[in-house]
Amino acid sequence: MTNRPRSENTYSKGHPKKRNQLKSYYSALKTLISEALYLSKTYAPVDVFYSLFSTFHQRRDLPRKYRTKSDAFEQTKLGLTLSNDWFSSNIPFWLFVIDKYGLQSGDVKVLEIGSWEGLSSYFILYEMPSAHLTCVDTWEGADEHKDGTADSATIFSQIEQNFDKNLSSFSYRLSKHKGTSLSFFTKSNIRNHYDFVYIDGSHHCDDVLLDAIKSFEMLKVGGIMVFDDYL
Numbered sequence: 001m002t003n004r005p006r007s008e009n010t011y012s013k014g015h016p017k018k019r020n021q022l023k024s025y026y027s028a029l030k031t032l033i034s035e036a037l038y039l040s041k042t043y044a045p046v047d048v049f050y051s052l053f054s055t056f057h058q059r060r061d062l063p064r065k066y067r068t069k070s071d072a073f074e075q076t077k078l079g080l081t082l083s084n085d086w087f088s089s090n091i092p093f094w095l096f097v098i099d100k101y102g103l104q105s106g107d108v109k110v111l112e113i114g115s116w117e118g119l120s121s122y123f124i125l126y127e128m129p130s131a132h133l134t135c136v137d138t139w140e141g142a143d144e145h146k147d148g149t150a151d152s153a154t155i156f157s158q159i160e161q162n163f164d165k166n167l168s169s170f171s172y173r174l175s176k177h178k179g180t181s182l183s184f185f186t187k188s189n190i191r192n193h194y195d196f197v198y199i200d201g202s203h204h205c206d207d208v209l210l211d212a213i214k215s216f217e218m219l220k221v222g223g224i225m226v227f228d229d230y231l
């Protein structure tokens with residue numbers, strides 16, 4: 001019997017690379033189980049479970065597939081003024097959706113409820129170069145940000161200034177509505193208008209329900225609606 005050298009792609013279970021792959025697989029599986037439990041606790045419809053399970057491998061592979069593009073955006077992000085980043089972990093999934101629905105081109109109308117310092121807004125305008133984006137935000141934060149001190153007012157005016165600064169190079173493709181999403185829906189009574197809606201404003205369930213129903217009326221038939229923090 002000859003002693004064949006092991007090929008570079010052959011790993012035993014004890015190989016560190018193989019061990020890391022197994023570890024990341026088990027951690028993704030653990031997340032999947034806790035997400036499924038959450039869905040069952042909240043009486044999610046069967047097709048939501050189906051999507052969760054049927055896209056498990058795809059979701060696990062997307063960060064690798066879009067690594068180069070995500071890294072490139074990370075570099076661009078360094079030029080922005082940000083105090084928080086709630087968005088970057090979503091980037092591979094958004095890139096997949098942009099690719100799948102061909103949103104890089106064409107006159108795409110986007111509505112974003114909840115913009116903060118404009119990181120997700122910047123990403124939308126950067127990755128969808130022909131899109132027009134409407135941003136709706138109170139620039140007063142959520143309840144947990146409001147403690148009523150003079151300081152919090154100063155902080156929020158800074159957050160809005162950061163938004164204005166971060167988005168200044170895209171001002172010709174941007175509309176800004178300062179106020180609650182309810183005030184926006186009341187003022188702009190349009191239907192069947194947006195191709196893409198991103199809901200990331202207030203996380204109170206009645207506000208989210210309102211945002212979902214009213215934005216759905218504004219969404220074109222066949223349009224795309226994305227919720228942050230669904231789980």
Ligand SMILES: C[S@@+](CC[C@H](N)C(=O)[O-])C[C@H]1O[C@@H](n2cnc3c(N)ncnc32)[C@H](O)[C@@H]1O
Pocket residue numbers: 086087113114115116117118119120121136137138139140141142179180181182200201202203207
């Ligand atoms: C999580 S942050 C948005 C983050 C942003 N999409 C990103 O990824 O960078 C939520 C934002 O929703 C805004 N907000 C909270 N309640 C709102 C409401 N009722 N109407 C509009 N905006 C609201 C807050 O001011 C805050 O800027």
